[in-house]
Amino acid sequence: MKSIIYVGMDVHTTNFTLCCYRFGFDDIFAFAQVEPDYKNILTYLNKVKQNVGNDCQFLCGYEAGCLGYTLFHQLTTHGVNCVILAPTSMPVQLRPAIKTDKRDAMRIAKCLANGDYSAVYIPSDEDNSVKEYIRMRDDAKIALKRIKQQLLSFCTRNGKMFTDGSTYWTLRHLSWLRKLDFGNTLLQETFQEILATYYQASEKVGRYDKRIEELAQMESYREKVKKLTCLIGVGTITALATIVETGDFRRFQTARHFSAYLGLVPGEESSGKHIQRTGITKAGNSHLRKLLTESAQCYGRGAVGSKSKMLIRRQAGNTPQVIAYADKANERLRRKFYKINFRSKRNIAVVAVARELACFIWGMMTDTIEPVGGLSTEPTPNVLDREAIHA
Numbered sequence: 001m002k003s004i005i006y007v008g009m010d011v012h013t014t015n016f017t018l019c020c021y022r023f024g025f026d027d028i029f030a031f032a033q034v035e036p037d038y039k040n041i042l043t044y045l046n047k048v049k050q051n052v053g054n055d056c057q058f059l060c061g062y063e064a065g066c067l068g069y070t071l072f073h074q075l076t077t078h079g080v081n082c083v084i085l086a087p088t089s090m091p092v093q094l095r096p097a098i099k100t101d102k103r104d105a106m107r108i109a110k111c112l113a114n115g116d117y118s119a120v121y122i123p124s125d126e127d128n129s130v131k132e133y134i135r136m137r138d139d140a141k142i143a144l145k146r147i148k149q150q151l152l153s154f155c156t157r158n159g160k161m162f163t164d165g166s167t168y169w170t171l172r173h174l175s176w177l178r179k180l181d182f183g184n185t186l187l188q189e190t191f192q193e194i195l196a197t198y199y200q201a202s203e204k205v206g207r208y209d210k211r212i213e214e215l216a217q218m219e220s221y222r223e224k225v226k227k228l229t230c231l232i233g234v235g236t237i238t239a240l241a242t243i244v245e246t247g248d249f250r251r252f253q254t255a256r257h258f259s260a261y262l263g264l265v266p267g268e269e270s271s272g273k274h275i276q277r278t279g280i281t282k283a284g285n286s287h288l289r290k291l292l293t294e295s296a297q298c299y300g301r302g303a304v305g306s307k308s309k310m311l312i313r314r315q316a317g318n319t320p321q322v323i324a325y326a327d328k329a330n331e332r333l334r335r336k337f338y339k340i341n342f343r344s345k346r347n348i349a350v351v352a353v354a355r356e357l358a359c360f361i362w363g364m365m366t367d368t369i370e371p372v373g374g375l376s377t378e379p380t381p382n383v384l385d386r387e388a389i390h391a
Contacts, residue, residue, distance in 0.1 A: 002057045008109030009062040010101045017101035021109035028106055038074040061112045063087050064120050088283040089118035127244040134241045137208035144201040151194050216240045227364050229314040230326035233298030238291050245288045249366050255359035262289045264355040296354035299337040325369045329360040
């Protein structure tokens, strides 16, 4: 029977620090620091195998970070068993007095041997490429927001206030901006440069949005996106991002596991009879958590049970079961939002609705949907576990 050697790798763009650990012998050996190239890791493994003996196999691992999935694919292509460790799933330690790459590699090797970690899900090449494109669009959206703030601040500092309406960035507001005259050549030139930058950034975001709409019509995404957009606050971009960021929804056994993966469940610091709940864990996928939190804010608008014309158009073409499930979700989440917002803070209502919205999305993507005739006002037990939602 071959022995297993666990190889901890602390990886950076400047160097890789490697070490080996054998569970039965409880010893760490073969420390090495190499150039950041997967070929050096293969050479290192061959040398270890020669010294230990050919009757061994390796399990390599490194923490998710700047290298993404590149090193994983390079090693697995050459037959090396490798995993990427999710940092939030590893044992929490107090800040050590001494922290070095060598000690980090040791900690990773021991986590591999003890199983004290969760492996990062490796997306397909198609999902990964779409995910990168959507994140590029989000970065462009952030840049556009910064330019808007810069433009408004410039006008305010120089005594130009918009008084023809209460909303910025409407056609009336843009027309007002184009007609501004600061009475100073250099100020006018500065303003025109910022305004031109705004139009360029806005056009770029619009171009990205159009391309994402095209990507959503790909055969592998079309039906899934059409289902998710039946929910209030979930447009094409949010739906596609949820699909490619999550990958296989069935890897989560329940809706509770999916919401925990997004970090939307509360933490706990209890001891004895004292129970102390904390804020949400914010573990897992921060990008997806942000999208669902933004979507949850849409449930604070409109009457319970009502449908906008846009939502009706998005639901067209889906099966009656999917539409009924989405309607049940929309009504329940709106009631929940208004109820919590009435007795508590709005942010608490938003996060609570985001957590339950994630559960409905899991049910939609795993086909855990009740028959139309069996719909009730309460959620399906295996989709919306009350203990999971309100814990």
